[in-house]
Amino acid sequence: MKGEHADIHLVLGGARSGKSAHAEALARESGLDRIYLATSQAFDAEMEERIRRHRDERAADDWTTVEEPLDLPGALKIHASPGAIVLVDCLTLWVTNLMMAGRDVEADCRSLLRVLEEGPGGPVIFVSNEVGLGIVPDNAMARAFRDHAGRLNQLVASAANEVTFVAAGCPLILKPRG
């Protein structure tokens, strides 16, 4: 079976927690070719400039950057392979993009889960924000986002071999490799 040895790692944390830096270090430690699958999309010139700068920095550090704001399941099927490690940064931005595009978020999350269960073809590290530990937001859209993000984190964690929580740059294993 294709997915038998697929290695899926979820790195969860708050804003400015150091989760992306931790995920990048994990990818470097793997010794594999590194593919950065960015879900961010530029909504203005400033953001475009920032994204471009990050991409150039990663290129200098031997990453291949792929950008896919919406079809993450499809992008994983194309880019995951045994000789490379894919870092998806990040799931919560993907949820935002799906909501802004008026997509059926639950259906897209199930598609992603299906790819993970079938085996994406190679190791994948997902970065995601934990967003449910503050008070209930006033705003209905923010509540819906929080629900979608929380459910997606659970789905990906259930399929993952390892789940790590990062706070203040310190990693804490939530689900140890079996």
Add this chain to the structure above:
Amino acid sequence: MKGEHADIHLVLGGARSGKSAHAEALARESGLDRIYLATSQAFDAEMEERIRRHRDERAADDWTTVEEPLDLPGALKIHASPGAIVLVDCLTLWVTNLMMAGRDVEADCRSLLRVLEEGPGGPVIFVSNEVGLGIVPDNAMARAFRDHAGRLNQLVASAANEVTFVAAGCPLILKPRG
């Protein structure tokens, strides 16, 4: 003494963290009769329908559902018993109900603590939200809620034999059974 062997477990987590599902699994693993002590109350027809549907699902799964939005200490004294396990879902909703009813929240929390310290008469699992890990809310009511919820979590944790934090469906022991 009545409370000597009482077993109190606090399951803490964010919104959509899988904390309730984890608590329900713990209750099922106990092998005891299961009582679901719901603190939710319907404020409109839609919520009434949702509560009714959840109650029917639990009934099919062999739970007895009890609803008590305000007198949680009293309900525990009535329903806790050595042959059953009571799952209280959830403490943060109870705080909301107390505040909306204009009750003295601190006094009610002390009453709950007294029941736990005297021994509620049988094992209890409490589900609660951690709500203090976002930025300070603008709204004074939300800040008061956050303070009450945080203090109640500390009180129940101090009386508990075990405290578990759940994130992305992964349980993490915060206070191990001694």
Add this chain to the structure above:
Amino acid sequence: MKGEHADIHLVLGGARSGKSAHAEALARESGLDRIYLATSQAFDAEMEERIRRHRDERAADDWTTVEEPLDLPGALKIHASPGAIVLVDCLTLWVTNLMMAGRDVEADCRSLLRVLEEGPGGPVIFVSNEVGLGIVPDNAMARAFRDHAGRLNQLVASAANEVTFVAAGCPLILKPRG
């Protein structure tokens, strides 16, 4: 070298998580003289009264209280010494004060880091809020605060010998003493 044996401990947690009580217990357990370095500043009479009351309570409990809302690096150089333990409560309030005073927060954080790396001259416990685990705040100032606080927590954690996360009064080691 001055800093060789300096002991730096970061205690991180949410609002009403019990983080300050945990930090105070750690300071008491050290057996050293205790200096409470408060970053809070009174903006009105009520707050002045509250701060005064807390200071009196600590004095009765053998703490020396020092107040420094802005120059935390300088205050550490003055007050840290081998025979005493300094408890800084808290870093997030310090960030708030710096922002309200229109300071260059990043530069002040780097000054603090420099003091920690050179060795502050004696053991220090820092209390700080984790504020990045809720949804993105609407308000630009709140987002900037969240970014500053998160980055500062990472800086202090990187210089610390030990990092503890506190939830519901339960301490969890994030970075164990090596």
